[in-house]
Amino acid sequence: MVLDRQLPHGGWNYGNTLVFGKELHPMPESTGAGLAGLAGLVGRDVVLPSLSYLQDKVTRLRTPISLGWSLLGLAAWDLSPPNAEALAERCLANQGRYGEYETSALSLLILGALAADKNNHVPFLSISAHHDRMSSE
Amino acid sequence: MGLPPDHRNTNGLTRRDLLRAAAAGLVIGTGLVFVPKRYLRLPQQAQTFVAKVNDYQLDIAGTLLRGMMELGVNREEVQGKRILLKPNLVETASESPHINTHPLVLRGAIEAFLRLGAATVMVAEGPGHRRDTLAVYEESGLADVLTEDRIKFHDINYITGFELPNAGRQSTMKTLTFPALFQEVDWIVSVAKMKTHHWTGATLSMKNLFGVMPGRYYGWPKNVLHKVGIQNSILDINATLKPHFAIVDGIIGMEGDGPIMGQPKQVGVLVMGRNLPAVDATCCRIMGIDPYKVSYLERADNWLGPISDRSIEQRGETIASVQTNFELIDTIPAQQGIRLT
Numbered sequence: 348m349v350l351d352r353q354l355p356h357g358g359w360n361y362g363n364t365l366v367f368g369k370e371l372h373p374m375p376e377s378t379g380a381g382l383a384g385l386a387g388l389v390g391r392d393v394v395l396p397s398l399s400y401l402q403d404k405v406t407r408l409r410t411p412i413s414l415g416w417s418l419l420g421l422a423a424w425d426l427s428p429p430n431a432e433a434l435a436e437r438c439l440a441n442q443g444r445y446g447e448y449e450t451s452a453l454s455l456l457i458l459g460a461l462a463a464d465k466n467n468h469v470p471f472l473s474i475s476a477h478h479d480r481m482s483s484e
Numbered sequence: 485m486g487l488p489p490d491h492r493n494t495n496g497l498t499r500r501d502l503l504r505a506a507a508a509g510l511v512i513g514t515g516l517v518f519v520p521k522r523y524l525r526l527p528q529q530a531q532t533f534v535a536k537v538n539d540y541q542l543d544i545a546g547t548l549l550r551g552m553m554e555l556g557v558n559r560e561e562v563q564g565k566r567i568l569l570k571p572n573l574v575e576t577a578s579e580s581p582h583i584n585t586h587p588l589v590l591r592g593a594i595e596a597f598l599r600l601g602a603a604t605v606m607v608a609e610g611p612g613h614r615r616d617t618l619a620v621y622e623e624s625g626l627a628d629v630l631t632e633d634r635i636k637f638h639d640i641n642y643i644t645g646f647e648l649p650n651a652g653r654q655s656t657m658k659t660l661t662f663p664a665l666f667q668e669v670d671w672i673v674s675v676a677k678m679k680t681h682h683w684t685g686a687t688l689s690m691k692n693l694f695g696v697m698p699g700r701y702y703g704w705p706k707n708v709l710h711k712v713g714i715q716n717s718i719l720d721i722n723a724t725l726k727p728h729f730a731i732v733d734g735i736i737g738m739e740g741d742g743p744i745m746g747q748p749k750q751v752g753v754l755v756m757g758r759n760l761p762a763v764d765a766t767c768c769r770i771m772g773i774d775p776y777k778v779s780y781l782e783r784a785d786n787w788l789g790p791i792s793d794r795s796i797e798q799r800g801e802t803i804a805s806v807q808t809n810f811e812l813i814d815t816i817p818a819q820q821g822i823r824l825t
Contacts, residue, residue, distance in 0.1 A: 360613065361612075361613050361615075361705050362704075362705075363705075366682065366741075366745075367682055367741060367813070368815075369741060369745045371744065371745070372575060372577050374575065374614055374616075375616075375619075376614070376615050376616045376619075377615070409619075409622055410616055410618040410622060412615060412616035412618070412619070413616045413619045444631055445618050445621070445627070445637075446636075451642075
C-alpha cells in the first residue's frame with residue numbers, strides 16, 4: 348500500500364500519485380514517514396528516487412514536522428546529512444518566528460535529530476539531559 | 485449574439501424562473517408532486533465589488549478599503565471587532581506561487597480592517613495537503629509578511645475543535661467540528677484565490693472554507709469531507725459557519741488543472757462582498773464560467789445567497805471590462821460544459 352502511493356519521480360504526498368494524468372508534488376514530511384516505514388522491508392533501489400528527493404530537500408527545511416520526519420526517514424537508510432544538528436538547531440531557533448512549537452512537533456524534531464546523530468550526542472539536548480541527571484541524583 | 489448570461493429569455497425570465505413557476509404550479513395543482521426546495525425559494529439580493537489591480541505591488545489596502553466602503557462596511561461596523569482572515573494555502577511549489585492567496589493580498593486586508601478600527605486581525609489556515617502547516621506558511625511567503633507586520637498566524641489543522649449542528653444538512657454529517665478559536669472572533673473573512681478546480685469546476689471563497697476544518701478531525705486532504713461529497717460539504721460548511729465577508733485574489737489566478745497543477749492566469753482583479761455565493765458567481769462570470777453549471781453554486785442559489793446576475797448589484801468595474809476566459813480542460817468532468825455562453 349505504501350509503495351503503491353510512492354510518486355513515479357520519487358517521494359510521497361498525502362496519498363495521491365496522479366490525477367487526470369499529472370503527477371502530483373512530493374512532500375518532505377510524507378516522504379520521511381514513507382521511507383522510515385519501509386526501511387528493512389524493501390530494497391534500496393525501490394526507494395532510490397525518494398531518497399534522492401529528500402536528500403536534496405532536507406537542508407532547506409526549517410520547520411519541525413518536515414525536518415523531523417525527513418531526518419528520521421533518511422536515518423532509517425543511513426543517509427543522515429552531516430549538518431543535521433545545525434539544521435535542528437536552526438529549526439529550534441525559528442520558534443522566535445513561528446511561536447512555540449507544539450509538543451508533538453518538538454518531539455518529532457528531537458527524535459529526528461537523535462536518529463541522525465550516529466554518536467548519540469545532540470548538543471542542544473545536553474543541557475536538559477544534564478539537568479535531568481542532576482535532578483535524579 | 486447568443487443568450488446573455490444566465491439564459492435569460494426575451495421576457496426577462498431565466499430558465500430558473502420558469503422552472504420555479506412550473507414547480508409551484510405543480511405543487512398547487514396536485515399537492516402531491518415532490519419538488520426540490522431550491523426551485524421554490526424566493527429571490528435574494530446581494531452586492532459585489534470588482535476592482536482592477538494589475539500588480540501585487542499596488543495599493544491593495546486602499547483598494548480593499550474603497551470596495552468595503554462601497555459595500556457598506558464602515559468604521560462603525562468594524563470598530564472593536566476581532567477579524568479572522570482565512571487565506572487559501574494548500575501546498576507550495578517553487579514554480580507555482582499562484583497556488584496560494586498572495587501574501588500581499590493578506591497584508592492589504594489586514595491593513596484595511598485595522599484602518600476601519602478592528603481590535604485585532606489574525607490569519608488562520610489548515611492546509612488540505614500538507615501536514616506541516618508551518619512549512620506552507622513559510623514557503624508561501626506569508627511568514628515574512630506576518631512576522632514583519634506582527635500579525636498572529638494560527639495553524640488550525642491541529643487545533644482543538646468545537647461542534648455545531650450541521651445547518652446545511654446536505655451531507656450525512658450530523659455535526660461539524662470547527663476550530664475553537666472561531667468562538668473568539670467576530671468576523672470570519674474568506675480570502676480566497678481565483679482558480680479552476682478539477683473536482684468542483686471552480687474554487688473561490690466558498691470552497692476555500694474547506695481549510696477551516698481541522699485536519700486532526702477531518703484528515704488530509706480533508707478525507708471525511710471528500711467521502712461525504714465535496715459539493716455537499718462546501719454547502720454544509722458555509723451554511724453552518726456563516727462567514728461574514730469574502731475577498732478573492734484574482735490578480736493572478738489559476739486556469740486549467742487547478743487547484744494545484746494549473747497555469748497562472750493574469751486577470752488583474754480583486755472581487756469582494758458580504759455574500760459568498762454572490763462573490764463566487766461574479767468570479768465565475770469573470771472567468772467565463774456559468775455559475776449555474778457549478779453544482780454547489782447552483783444549489784446555494786437563493787438559499788445561501790443569489791447567483792443570478794439580476795440579483796447581484798455589481799459595483800466597481802463591470803464584469804465585461806475584466807472578463808477573461810479561464811482555460812477549461814475537456815477531459816476533466818467537473819470542467820465539461822461549464823463555459824459561460
